[in-house]
Amino acid sequence: MRPLEGYRVVSLAEQYPGPFAAMVLGDLGADVVAVERPAGGDPARAFPGHFAALGRGRRSVALDLKTDAGRAACRALVDRADVLLEGFRPGVLARLGLDPVALTAARPDLVVVSISGFGQDGPHRDRPAHDLSFQALAGLLDPAAPAVPSLAQADVAAGLFATVAALAGLAGRAAYGRGGHHDVAMLDALLAFAATRLVPAANGLPSDSLGEDPGYGVYATADGRWLALSIAFEDRFWRALCAALDLPDLAGVPGAERVARQVELRGRVAERIAAHDLAHWEDVLAGVPVAPVRGPGEVLDDPQIAARGLLPRVDGTAFLRQPLVVDGHGPGPARGVPGLGEHTEEVLREAGVGGDTLAAVLASLPASD
Numbered sequence: 001m002r003p004l005e006g007y008r009v010v011s012l013a014e015q016y017p018g019p020f021a022a023m024v025l026g027d028l029g030a031d032v033v034a035v036e037r038p039a040g041g042d043p044a045r046a047f048p049g050h051f052a053a054l055g056r057g058r059r060s061v062a063l064d065l066k067t068d069a070g071r072a073a074c075r076a077l078v079d080r081a082d083v084l085l086e087g088f089r090p091g092v093l094a095r096l097g098l099d100p101v102a103l104t105a106a107r108p109d110l111v112v113v114s115i116s117g118f119g120q121d122g123p124h125r126d127r128p129a130h131d132l133s134f135q136a137l138a139g140l141l142d143p144a145a146p147a148v149p150s151l152a153q154a155d156v157a158a159g160l161f162a163t164v165a166a167l168a169g170l171a172g173r174a175a176y177g178r179g180g181h182h183d184v185a186m187l188d189a190l191l192a193f194a195a196t197r198l199v200p201a202a203n204g205l206p207s208d209s210l211g212e213d214p215g216y217g218v219y220a221t222a223d224g225r226w227l228a229l230s231i232a233f234e235d236r237f238w239r240a241l242c243a244a245l246d247l248p249d250l251a252g253v254p255g256a257e258r259v260a261r262q263v264e265l266r267g268r269v270a271e272r273i274a275a276h277d278l279a280h281w282e283d284v285l286a287g288v289p290v291a292p293v294r295g296p297g298e299v300l301d302d303p304q305i306a307a308r309g310l311l312p313r314v315d316g317t318a319f320l321r322q323p324l325v326v327d328g329h330g331p332g333p334a335r336g337v338p339g340l341g342e343h344t345e346e347v348l349r350e351a352g353v354g355g356d357t358l359a360a361v362l363a364s365l366p367a368s369d
Contacts, residue, residue, distance in 0.1 A: 001029075002027075002028055002029025002331055002334075003028055003029055003326075004025060004028040004029035004030040005029040005030075006029075007025075007029070007030045007031065007082045007083065007170065008030065008031045008033065008080060008081045008082050008083075009022060009025050009026070009030045009031070009032045009033070009081065009082065009083040009084075009085060009166070010033050010035065010074075010077045010078055010081040010083070010084050010085070011032060011033065011034045011035065011058070011084075011085040011086075012035050012074075012084070012085065012086040012087065012088065012093075013085045013086055013087030013115055013162075014036075014042045014043060014044065014087055015042065015043060015044050015087070015155075016044070016054065016131075016152060016155035016156075016158075016159065017087065017115045017155050017156075017158035017159040017162055017184075017186065018085050018086070018087040018115050018159070018162065019034075019042070019044065019054040019055060019159075020054055020155070020156065020159025020160070020162075020163075021085060021113070021115075021159045021160075021162035021163040021166060022034065022057075022058055022085060023054050023055075023056060023057055023058075024159075024163045024322060025083070025163065025166060026056070026057030026058050026333070026334070026335075027057055027321070027322045027331045027332060027333055027334070028322070028324075028331055029331070029334075030082075030083070031059070032057060032058035032059070033058065033059050033060075033061055033077060033081075033343070033347050034055075034058045034059070034060050034061070034338070035061050035062075035063050035065075035074055035077065036060055036061070036062050036063075036340055036341065037062070037063075037064065037065075038062040038063070038064050038340075038341065038364055038365050038366060039366065040340075041060070041062065041340040041341070042055070045340065051337065052317060052319075052337050053319075053320070055337045055338070056314065056317075056319055056333045056335065056336055056337050057333045057334060057335050057336075058335075058338060059338055059342070059343035059346070059347055060338035060339065060340055060341055060342050060343055060344070061073075061077070061341065061343060061344045061347050061348065062340055062341030062344050062364075062365050063344075063361060064361075064364050065096050067360070067364065068360075069356075069357045069360035069361050069364070070361060070364070071096060071097050072353075072357050073348055073351075073353050073357055073358070073361050074096075074098070075097065075098065076348070076351040076352060076353045077347070077348075077351050078098060078103065078110075079107075079351075080350075080351050080352075081110065082109075082110070082111060082170065082179075083110075083111040083112075083113065083166045083169065083170070083179075084098075084100075084103070084110065084111070084112045084113070085113050085115070085162065085166070086098075086100075086112070086113070086114050086115070087114075087115045087116070088114075088116075089116060089126065090114075090116055090119075090120045090121075090125050090126065093114070100112040100114060100181040101181065103181075104178075104179065104180060104181050108173075108177060108178045108179065109173045109177065109178070109179050110179050111165075111166055111169030111170060111172075111173065111179035111180065111182070112169075112179070112180070112181045112182065113162050113165045113166050113169070113182045113184060114181065114182065114183055114184065115158055115162050115184045115185075115186070116183075116184075116185060116186070117129045117133075117134070117185065117186050117187065118185050118186075118187055119183050119184075119185035119187075119188060120183045124187075129186075129187075131152040131153065131154045131155050131186075132148060132149075134153075134154035134186050134187050134190050135149060135153060135154060135190065137187060138154070138187065138190040138191050138193075138194050139194060139197065139198070140153065140190070140194060153190060153193065154186045154187070154189065154190045155186070157186070157189035157190045157192070157193050158184055158185070158186040158189040158190075160189070161184050161188075161189045161192070162182075162184045165182035165184055166182075168182070169182055196208050209259050210232060210233070212259045212262050213231060213232070213233055213255060213258050213259060213262070214258055214261075214262045214265035214266040214269055215229055215230075215231030215232075215233075215234075215237065215238050215241060215258065215269075216229060216230055216231055216232060217229055217266065218293065219269065219270050219273040219274070220270070220273070220274055221273060221274065221276065221277050221278045221280075221281060222274060222275060222276050222277045222280075223277035223278055225277070225278035225292065225293065226278075226292070226293035227273060227278060227281050227282075227285075227290055227291075227292060227293070228290060228291045228292070228293055229241070229269075229288070229289070229290050230289045230290070230291070231288070231289060232289075233255040234289075235254060235255065237288050237289060238251070238253070238255075238258070239251045239252075240285075240287055240288050241269075241285065241288050244284050244285055244288070245269065245272040245273070246272065247268060247269075247272065250265065250268065253265070278292055308330070309321065309330060309332075310323075310330075312332045312333065314332075314333045314334075314335065314336045315335075315336040317336055317337065319332070319333045319336075321333070341365050344361065344362065344365065345358070345362060348361065
């Protein structure tokens with residue numbers, strides 16, 4: 001049993017946060033219908049690997065929302081939906097005749113989740129930005145030596161909170177009969193992730209000094225690889241590290257002193273680790289929280305992934321299943337990645353769309369190869 005069986009999600013959200021949320025909801029059993037533009041579809045389709053990672057588990061309907069027929073068909077889908085996900089700029093949905101306030105007034109049980117960069121209000125609401133912008137604004141880049149992160153954290157954070165919003169809305173309507181309009185801002189979501197940095201700053205309290213412990217960092221090995229140490233102020237692991245590195249004089253240095261002497265201690269730890277290759281340290285430091293810095297191929301070869309069934313295949317394509325295990329079962333994708341507009345006629349007929357509206361929509365679709 002998948003817990004969202006019987007629920008319908010209509011997604012008007014493209015690229016990353018909305019599709020991420022739609023993927024999770026679909027894996028949990030919801031019938032997800034993605035509305036895409038007929039010419040090209042979701043812009044993420046231009047990046048097949050990215051789209052495959054997030055685009056599974058849904059049916060695709062191609063609608064031109066700039067036409068009367070497209071808007072009428074979309075409204076028919078929304079009228080039969082439990083959850084509407086949308087990722088337009090604030091105000092655009094209303095201009096398309098789908099004002100969230102009007103929708104939830106007419107149907108109090110509808111859950112509308114709006115995902116935008118800065119939210120539905122505030123001085124920045126119309127400001128253009130992407131993930132790197134949000135990471136800079138949230139204080140997650142090092143001001144002294146900023147680097148482009150390898151993970152789109154704002155997109156992931158917003159996708160997760162959009163999922164929470166959808167589930168909270170469904171729970172709310174079950175309890176009180178009202179789903180509501182949920183406003184998810186990418187910046188807000190990322191700031192929530194940074195709470196342990198920002199709350200101390202807001203209250204004049206000492207900042208989290210985790211990264212200042214010399215037992216917490218990345219060190220080069222003799223073979224040009226990197227080893228990640230993650231000793232989080234745990235003196236027992238520090239002592240084990242010092243024993244393995246033959247640094248007995250440092251074993252009794254407590255956490256606060258390690259922070260105060262971090263430049264000196266990092267230098268000594270780095271010197272020892274640089275003397276041997278990665279395989280040596282993985283063996284010698286087996287009882288210490290360490291890990292090799294790996295590329296995607298090495299990650300996928302990890303036996304833990306196979307043991308947990310994290311890489312199922314659907315229609316010949318490998319996907320990462322959701323990191324949720326309930327009663328021993330991890331919900332995964334039930335269907336693969338749809339072709340653009342593959343389910344347009346099927347879904348619209350289910351929604352009661354026919355006659356001239358359906359004919360106009362189908363006529364607007366590009367010819368299939």
